[in-house]
Amino acid sequence: MAAKKKADTDSALNASLLHSMILQRRFEEKVAEAYALGKIGGFCHLYIGQEAVSTGTLSLLRDDDYVLTTYRDHGQAIVRGMSPRSVMAELFGRIDGCSRGKGGSMHMFDRHVNFLGGHGIVGGHIPMATGVGFAIKYRGGDQCVICYMGEAAVNNGAFHESLNMAGLWRLPVIYVIENNRYGMGTAMERASSTKEMYKRGDTYSMANAEVDGQDVFAVREAMQEAIDRARKDYSPTLLEIRTYRFMGHSMSDAASGTYRTKEELDTYRKRDPINLLKAKMQTDKSLSDADLAAMEAEIAAVVQDSWDFADASPEPPLEALYEDVYVETTT
């Protein structure tokens, strides 16, 4: 509760949270534009609608903590501190991309900010995050690792194997289910035997909670508790953060019409996390129209700069094809 009160009153913090969410939104709107122009290829999954989850959780991490996520990774990469330039250049498949143009949309990596990917196999990164938690404890550190996943991954064996080990061995892992209600076109009710996914934490002796993912403060409050638990005695947490994606599953999927109705989408859009925070700040008069306009202008410039940078960056040279398959062993 203390954390929530502080957040409510701290207008500088609110402004930075708002900035973080709008930056993701505008960045990804630009990504959609670049995709339509053929500057970005392959699978590309937008995060629009879910920004309060990345912003809320990552705004509380320390630099020496670790982050692993899925293919829906642009927003988290930027919030974690990767430059929009390096993320956009990666999307464009250019040499200045964070993964030198070898990963693309689904494989953002940056070891300087402990961003350990960007993984394309549903559930595959959950054991890895568990291993990072193991390494933290092995070394006696007090960091934690956050592992994002979609609600569909919860039905995957890797999830259960991981949570069992983290619960058994007490590992400082914060598993975050971003429940956006769909795995591609399959509604969670059609895929999961329970609608209360956070309760699966009980099975693995793990603290767990259900969180409103459109309210950035609610996300922060739950995340802070999870972090404290991890740092204090290596206790893991399972958070189910309820959110919604406003776009299709990937660029090839319409936002609505097949597996969900336009009405449903419109209903969820009313709880746009950015608008909710804006409204709150406008009510308590901590955000003027001029402030907002300045913020939007600054962000638009950053996003445009990332595009210009990516567009000017060369493609990887042909020699790069055979690089990075093996490293030279030095020890």
Added chain:
Amino acid sequence: MPLITYRDALNQALREEMHRDDRVFLMGEEVGVYNGAYKVSKGLLEEFGEMRVVDTPITELGFAGVGVGAAMVGLRPVVEFMTWNFALLALDQIVNAAAKMLYMSGGQFPMPLVFRGPNGAALQLSAQHSQAWESWLAHIPGLKVVAPGTPYDAKGLLKSAIRDDNPVIVLEGEMLYNTKGEVPDEDYVIPIGKADLKREGDHCSIITSGKMVLVAMQVHDQLAKEGIRVDVVDLRTIRPMDVDAITASVRKTNRAVVLEEGWEVCGIGAQVVDYIQRDCFDHLDAPVLRVHQADVPMPYAKAIEKAAKPDVAKTIAAVKKVMYIEA
């Protein structure tokens, strides 16, 4: 030099490397309290404690992934599979994660980890417990694959595998653990990617690896009595393969038999034959033949199990055939 078992040679390698580098730890089913399903890790729990000798639940996908994650942040895990048959449940972590992490991160995340355990058939364990996975694993760029056939090689290759900054697959053999050989007490390593000429001869090359090295050496000794001199090229490492050693031998003998434990179709032998046809085409006096497991799941009953496996008699027959000697 002390005469010790393959099992103890691996144990020495683990112990020495864990002393040498405190980032090295061993994890897997029954590696600790039970001392290892095949006793390879005997005494290590006592010596290094449970943070470094980690008994896992039966959760191959999960603990292989724990190894990958720990390697991403700088530890050097040795992940033991009770046998490679069970590692199939972990293939996503081995293939999609360990092998590709460096590449898809643009060189940022090396994977200094070892996946090891017994590979191939023992005796009468039937279909699900008797499989040789060399060709599955060697197919994958980003992995290195070693298959030691002797205690000396087991120690030296495992130590190299642990020190390597890339993911290394170590294929051991249930039937090899009790075999004995001379192994120095002290520290030594065997380079990954180099073959070893186990026996010399100028009539025919046998190219092989792992458990089949013992078969090939027996073939060498038996044929020697008939005046047939066989060159035994032990690949030691299957990926990256020492093509120069293969071609040097075949250019000398002009005939080759490739002997492997696994199945024929898309097997290691097919790859070796490809190198030979490409680099030794003008040196061959006969088509290259392959000896391998019969193209069936491994049966249980003794006689048909024996019939399914590559062995000394089948290899001798193949050598004689490429030498155009009537059986």
